[in-house]
Amino acid sequence: MNAARLTPRKPIYRCLNAPRVPRTQLRHLSQAETEALLGRSSKSGKLPTPRDYVSVHREQAMRRAAYVKRRNWLTAGALISMTIPLIIMRIWPAPPPKTDGQEKEKEEKGSRGVLDLVSPRPTQADSPRGATEAFQGKKVVVGAGDKILAAPETAENPSAADVDTIELVETGTSYVPYFPRTISLPTSSSGPEDVPTEAEYTLLGLGIRKVSFLRVQVYVVGLYVKTSSLSVLQNHLINTVNPTASALIPGEKDELRKSLLDPEKSSQIWEDILAKDGTQAVDMAWRVVPVRGTDFKHLQDGWMRGITSRTDEVRRKQAEMLRQQAAESKQIALPKPVDENEFSDESFGLAMKNFKQLFQGRGKAPKGSVILLTRDKSGVLGAMYQPIINTNKGEKMGEMTPLGEVRDERVSRLVWLMYLGGSNVSSEDARKNIVDGCVGIVERPVGTVEGMVQ
Numbered sequence: 072m073n074a075a076r077l078t079p080r081k082p083i084y085r086c087l088n089a090p091r092v093p094r095t096q097l098r099h100l101s102q103a104e105t106e107a108l109l110g111r112s113s114k115s116g117k118l119p120t121p122r123d124y125v126s127v128h129r130e131q132a133m134r135r136a137a138y139v140k141r142r143n144w145l146t147a148g149a150l151i152s153m154t155i156p157l158i159i160m161r162i163w164p165a166p167p168p169k170t171d172g173q174e175k176e177k178e179e180k181g182s183r184g185v186l187d188l189v190s191p192r193p194t195q196a197d198s199p200r201g202a203t204e205a206f207q208g209k210k211v212v213v214g215a216g217d218k219i220l221a222a223p224e225t226a227e228n229p230s231a232a233d234v235d236t237i238e239l240v241e242t243g244t245s246y247v248p249y250f251p252r253t254i255s256l257p258t259s260s261s262g263p264e265d266v267p268t269e270a271e272y273t274l275l276g277l278g279i280r281k282v283s284f285l286r287v288q289v290y291v292v293g294l295y296v297k298t299s300s301l302s303v304l305q306n307h308l309i310n311t312v313n314p315t316a317s318a319l320i321p322g323e324k325d326e327l328r329k330s331l332l333d334p335e336k337s338s339q340i341w342e343d344i345l346a347k348d349g350t351q352a353v354d355m356a357w358r359v360v361p362v363r364g365t366d367f368k369h370l371q372d373g374w375m376r377g378i379t380s381r382t383d384e385v386r387r388k389q390a391e392m393l394r395q396q397a398a399e400s401k402q403i404a405l406p407k408p409v410d411e412n413e414f415s416d417e418s419f420g421l422a423m424k425n426f427k428q429l430f431q432g433r434g435k436a437p438k439g440s441v442i443l444l445t446r447d448k449s450g451v452l453g454a455m456y457q458p459i460i461n462t463n464k465g466e467k468m469g470e471m472t473p474l475g476e477v478r479d480e481r482v483s484r485l486v487w488l489m490y491l492g493g494s495n496v497s498s499e500d501a502r503k504n505i506v507d508g509c510v511g512i513v514e515r516p517v518g519t520v521e522g523m524v525q
Contacts (some may be wrong), residue, residue, distance in 0.1 A: 114214060162287060206239060206249050208467045213368045219249065230256045231420060242277060243500075246362035246437065247291045250277055256356060256445060256455075257471075271298045272356055276508040278501025279362075280373075289362045290370075292490065292498055294505050296497040297354035304353045305512050307344050331506045338492035345450070345484045352448035357490070367433035370442065375427065376481070377489035377497055382414045384493070414481065422479035429454045439466060446487065450480025 137329050162283040204211040206221040214220045214230055222229030230237045239249040255269040273399040277293035296304055309316055311330065312323045319327060346354060359370070413419070433456070436442065443458040455473040460467045477483070496502050 078457050081382045092219075095211075103522045106249070116292045147332060158285075162285070175349070182245055183293065185458050189361065204248065205236065205466070209235075210497060211239065221249070221251075229316075237506065240274060240277070242279070244279055244288060244362060246288065247360045247410065248358075250274060250291065250293050251360075254358065255354075256443070270354070272296060273298045273301060274352075274508075275512075276501060276505030278498045278504050280498045280501070285464060290359050290364045291372075292501050293358045294490070294501070294508075295358060300353045300355075301512060302517055303351060304344070305510075307347070307351075307353075308340075308509055308513050308515050309342075311340055317516045331504070331509060334492075334494035338488060338501075342484070345446075345487055347482075348450075349450060349521070352450075354445075354447055355487070356443055356445040357486075358442070360438060361436050361438055364435060364437050367430040368436050370436065371427060371430040372487070373497070375423075378423070378426075378485045380495070381485045381493070383490055385414060419479065419481055422477055422482050423476050425475070425479075426452070426482050429477070433474070441468070441470075444483075444486060446483040449478075450483050452483035452486065454475045 123494055189443050209221040210226075211219060212225055212229060213219050218231055219239040219241065220231060222233065223235050226233070226236065231238045237251040240252050242248060242250055252274050254272050254274075256272055258268050258270045269404075272295035275294045275296050277291060279291055280289045282289055285376055308327060312319060312327050312504060316323070330340060347353070434458075437459060439459040441459075443453075443455040443457070445453040445455070447453070453476040455471050456474055457471045458469040460469050490501055491505065
């Protein structure tokens, strides 16, 4: 047979894109791998083929991928180990400083060694949780009717009718455990001798403001209504369900509850109430107490975001109404950059600037301090601050300091709707509790209502 026929035939026209046979590059291999490959080839009597080098490269790639994966897991574990303690330190409150009385009590309760075996101490019965706590420098006791009271240390049998006794309501958090059922706030009018007067406000409902997916507690907020305005609020709520009734029956109360929790109806009901003026208006106030140390800038940012979301919602609703009107009248509505509404004029921008200035440069708002936002019959928003002072005898509330006021009623209306109306309120717990309080006052005849918080 001719030797020329045994040689492999090459195509006359070879494709230019045909893959080239990989060249052996021993410089990418380690010395041990090269020796092992060459030794294996010499033993078998065959030269190394490109497949051998491809297998080695694939093994190296797999090994490198395993190292990279291990490194990523170790990095993630290190970051999580450093982040979790920071989150716990941020959420977990620091223990309050011990007073001299607590140190002395701890020493008295300490072990006496052999004396405890010879002469043991008398057994002490467990007291209620409220009996060992304090509220604004007063001891907390459980009075008649299981009412939680804050009374002076010298009071023996305190009752809710005592002048120096404060009836409390549990908030549901151990950081700020109690809210007073009634508070006294200064009024805009003065007496005949220019002596400032005070009015009593009754708690209607409260809740906890929580943020982020971790449900971190920020502050406890409660809505107070001027006691003399409770009958006015009661009348408005009853008229939303049955204008001819003086009190609501169980079925009507359920209808009112559903309306106050509905995103659309709740906004409409509270907007109608807030739009009243004169004798039909309701004086109200929000009491905000931080559950941990914060600052006024943080609180201001939260309120500003809530107001901005409300104004954006109004613009969205107005744009939808304009589109519906254009569709019904078969007219083409030209697009506008911003639709004109009641929150787009210059006066509202100045009012929002004044609202921001109420809290600028105020510094820290420690845990337990009180921020009050009031709204009078004219819609004027007022802000007050009461700091908390740590003394040797415990915590004591400081003097109430006015921060200023915003006379544009639109600002106070948006702040109130931020907690009471719409789909996304600042505290859903607070809204539900306030709705329970509203349902509680409409079950009594108009004019005989008392402040109730379930």
